[in-house]
Amino acid sequence: MSRKVVVSCAVTGGSSTVLAKHSGIPRSPSEIVAAAVDAAKAGAAIVHIHVREDDGTPSGRLELFEQVVKKLRDSSTDVIVNLTCSLYGTITLDSCDPPTFGKATKLRKPKDRVIHAIELKPEIATLDCGVMSWGDSIYVARMSDLRQMTRLMQDAGVKPEIECFELGHIENAKRLIKEGTLKSPPLFQFCLSTGYGAPAEPLVLQAMREILPSGAIWGGFGCGADEMPTVAQIVRLGGHVRVGLEDNIYLRRGVLASNTDLVESAVGIIERMGASTASPSEARQMLGLEKRG
Template sequence: MPLRPSRDVFITCAVTGAGDTTGRSHKVPVTPEAIARDAIEAAKAGAAIAHIHVRDPETGKPSRDLALYREVVERIAASGTDVVLNLTAGAGGDLVLGSPDAPLPVSEAGTDMASAEERLAHVAELSPEICTLDCGTMNFGEGDYVMTNTPAMLKAMAARIKALGVRPEIEIFDTGHLVLAKWLKEQGLIADPVMVQLCMGVPWGAPDDLASLLAMTANLPEDWTFSAFSIGRNQLPYAALALSAGGNIRVGLEDNLWLSKGVLASNRDLVERAVTIAEGMGSRVMTPAEVREKLDLTRRW
């Protein structure tokens, strides 16, 4: 496969995520005020897109509370900062089984299964330019948690997202998820231009070795726009790999807490480092306005 590095590249900052990271770094934003602040700082550092989850301000655990999303969006809008908003729609597909000896009934602790309408309530209310669509089901961690997105649920969510006029970012954690994404597109449930995020190195999905990344990109339709990232210590090296493969960059505290060995990162730090990597490789970092034009996005906030 010939090298085809991106000459114009956009950076997404995944600001906080839903993982159990708040106890490992005090820099992970938890409150709506802190999440909005980090999104604004990331945008000023060069991120065109801010990928937003929200957390319970009291516990730090993931939430899908509409009021929390509204506060984050309103704070970003009030700042006057230009950034493309990408709200997660992953919450509501969390299944935690019982023990291997008694998998049923499912555990009430951690299980959060919601309808397609409920999972997209904040998207319908707040009209972001982008929302995510986790395109498949996958084991997470070493316990009994399963990220659950059945084909029927994906069809319903994709149809709803399209009706709302929001661009889905298709999150691909494994090769079969890419097959599902193509299937949804063939049914007319995903509009052009298609936007994909290759989520590499997440146990137990696609590993983040170079061969796996190239296998993924080789099977992407040529007219699809993609970003790629890895987690932990490989996040920053993957900025260069994604760019070299013709893609765009994602960094942020959702996926990695460290700037270097022993040095905790902020979201701004990670975006600044991604800008340095991109510019050092001869690429130009795109503005939010340029990303809107590229992806045919409509700003409504």
């Protein structure tokens, strides 16, 4: 029997700049749900969800997440829901001496950063596992923040997906596991070629996989032109994959993609490499999840 690979689709993301490049980026809850359902029908077992305001700007409003989750659960398409928890973790600095927060700062206390996961209880929610520089913004994830968010998610029955943009984030997660905060088996996501973390190079993927804790489940993605080559690299190394318009808007040079196009391309790579895609029910069994809704 061929190995089963779980395919995730990140259907819209949280970037505003991409809207001017691709008019087909899902914006409204109905558009996001339609894209998620289409991605699931194309072979995605998991859909990764951000939400947007009417004008397309990224949002963290609970009401928007609630609309998307309800519509997905009411649909006839079985798919695992993965909600982002990354929006309210950034600071900007107008001055360093003395330190002065800029107007673009969106930092909230740990509970408020995961409140939609607590309230809506998706099967998975993301946990960016360390401090990062995002251009002029700094993403704040102190160990105390990670401990609190991890406990809150798990107490709600939500599995944290540990987002790792570099090797140190894996070490942070291993500390959470060692101290008993993060339950096993942990689920890791390698986030590569984002422009601010590790590149999607074979050596990087190999190193990240090698330092994972025993029994870890893992997957990853590359952004832009690295998206599909990274699918092949990850499948070869035994991981699961993510594609979608959050990570890359092109099917090939100069040709804009849909989420369905990208999922179908990933499925084709997986099958040509001798593996097969996991259904949502198979993915739940592999990841230790219980179906919601």
